[in-house]
Amino acid sequence: MGIFDKIKQGATKAADMAQQTVEVTRLNSQISTKRKEIDKCLAQMGQFVFDAYQDHDLTAAEPQIHAISQEILNLQREVVSLEMKISEIKNEKHCPGCSNTVPYASKFCNGCGHRFEEHEQLQIIEPETISEVEPEQATKACVVCNAEMDSDSRFCMACGSAQGNGNEAKP
Numbered sequence: 001m002g003i004f005d006k007i008k009q010g011a012t013k014a015a016d017m018a019q020q021t022v023e024v025t026r027l028n029s030q031i032s033t034k035r036k037e038i039d040k041c042l043a044q045m046g047q048f049v050f051d052a053y054q055d056h057d058l059t060a061a062e063p064q065i066h067a068i069s070q071e072i073l074n075l076q077r078e079v080v081s082l083e084m085k086i087s088e089i090k091n092e093k094h095c096p097g098c099s100n101t102v103p104y105a106s107k108f109c110n111g112c113g114h115r116f117e118e119h120e121q122l123q124i125i126e127p128e129t130i131s132e133v134e135p136e137q138a139t140k141a142c143v144v145c146n147a148e149m150d151s152d153s154r155f156c157m158a159c160g161s162a163q164g165n166g167n168e169a170k171p
Contacts, residue, residue, distance in 0.1 A: 020089055027082050027089075034079045041072050108160035110153035115160055 001009075045068045052061035087093055091104045093116070100111035108115050138151040140163075147158035154163055 023089055024086055027086050031079050031082050034075050034082070038072055038075050038079075041068050041075070044068060102157060106157040108155055108157050110150060110155050110157050113155035113160050113162065 045065055048061040048064040048068075049058070052058045087101075092101050093104055093106070094101055095109035095111060095114050095116075097109060097114035098112040100109050102109055102111075106116060139148050140151045140153075141147070142149055142156040142159060142161065143163055144161040145156060145159040147156055149156055149158075149163075155161065156163060
């Protein structure tokens with residue numbers, strides 16, 4: 001591969017990363033807007049409850065509370081959908097056990113050891129091109145399967161075994 005091909009490849013990766021950043025920023029902006037709408041709904045609901053309390057008839061607020069609650073649930077679903085799109089773009093998934101963010105290909109969470117089932121791994125579709133321009137992180141080998149892993153991981157993402165913290169007594 002010639003120098004010009006390498007430069008072209010680097011420029012393409014940089015453009016892809018920039019596009020990815022723009023898309024994630026756009027989605028985060030949408031999430032922020034949805035969360036503000038949720039806050040407004042909650043304030044509106046509180047006002048209906050307070051007005052009904054002052055009228056000594058809390059049941060009068062029930063229809064409004066029901067409608068606003070449905071709207072909040074819809075907004076929350078939209079936020080989750082947007083967050084999943086961000087995970088797709090970043091090629092990540094979230095552990096249901098501890099909410100830790102892990103690479104898509106992980107079989108186990110490096111925070112709590114949760115095993116990802118096949119259907120959990122299929123929730124996020126891998127992008128065709130993966131840009132990996134991240135800072136270098138210290139690594140270590142798994143004590144059981146010898147897979148490479150982050151040095152601060154408590155569990156192996158390949159086999160799920162506990163790694164210990166290095167303070168154990170050696171035999």
